[in-house]
Amino acid sequence: MTTHKKIRKAVFPVAGLGTRFLPATKAIPKELLPIVDRPLIQYAVEEAREAGIEQMIFVTGRGKTAIVEHFDMAYELEATMSARGKDMSALDATRATPGDIITVRQQVPLGLGHAIWCARAIVGDEPFAILLPDEMMIGTPGCMAQMVEAYNAVGGNLISVLEVPREEVSSYGVIDPGATLENFGGALTEVRGLVEKPPVAEAPSNKIISGRYILQPEVMRTLENQEKGAGGEIQLTDAMARMIGTQPFHAVTFAGDRYDCGSKVGFVEATLALALAREDMGAEVRAMAERLLRA
Structure with a gap:
């Protein structure tokens, strides 16, 4: 049985300006907007941790330091809650041990491919994962865990895919x-x-x-010489396309639900869906939604 290098690192491109959500994102990173009671970025980090990933690499931009602070210790908050006998479990998933989270800066917004390339020194010569927090993937196990299982069997490069109605394909990248x-x-x-x-x-x-x-680390060398593509940006899709035929390349059809939290409607859908699934509030939210629909 072939043994493939373990996927230990994940890159999170979080340098975007979040202009679709203005004015909410004028001072707050889009990735920290909450879905029910957790920020969007936390769902992605928890998905990566479930898949066995050990190091989270945030590719950030100006005004994004709050993302890192979210996963830092909050001494005053924790001391106050502890002194008052408050439940601390809600903070458990936000704590990172030293070295778990590393940040690099994308100083110029040149596209997703360029953001990934900015993490090249930390990725090194290892295969690595990429998670786009805007794409909220909810499943059991999570999307990245499903992909790591497939990677352990076939190696090479993998992407997650979903089937959509045929009339919608012109809005997406298609395999x-x-x-x-x-x-x-x-x-x-x-x-x-x-x-x-x-x-x-x-x-x-x-x-x-x-x-x-x-993706395998060779994608970084491809991106280094990548010309600008659609939208005048360095596109990750173009770099991946150049690797097909030189390395194994497979698509994992995700068994779960996907919410496009890059759009306002998708963000509201994710919030409603996750709230309805919660034991502590699902019944109340369903009654509220039914009441609003009758109005």
Whole structure:
């Protein structure tokens, strides 16, 4: 049985300005906006930890220091809560041990590919994960845990995909699928190509790229010489497309729910869905929603 290098590191591109959510994001990073009672970035970090990832690499920009502080110790808060006998469990998932979280700065917003490249010195010569916090993936196990399981079997590069109605494919990056690995129950598919926002009639499939990646370190060298693509930015999709055929490349069809929290409607949907699923508030939220719908 082939042993593949363990996925120990994950990159979180969090340098974006969050302009879709202004004025809320004028002083607060978009990644700290709460879904019920946890900020968006915390869901992504917890997903990575569940998958066995040990080091979180935040690619930040100006005004994003609060993201790191969220995972730091809050001595005054914790001391006050402890003295008053308050339940401290809500803070447990926000604590990081030394070395768990590292930040690098993307000084110029040149695209997702450039943000990933900014983490090259920390990633080194190891395969690594990428999680886009805007893409909220809820499942049991989580999306990254499903991908790590597949990676341990086949190695190489992997991306998460979801099937969408055919008429929606022109809004996304789409894979050109090859053979399906039957021993994975149809969830693992060979990737022969990547097409960015194809016309519906020309789309090679209805499987869209959905914000989770496991990539080999060679992608950093590809990105180093990458020319600007769509939108005048350095695109990660372009770099991945150049690696197809030189290394194994597969897509994992995520078994779970995805919420596009980069849009206001998706953000509200995620908040409502997670609130409804909570034992401590689900019934009340459902009654409230039904009441509002009757109004």
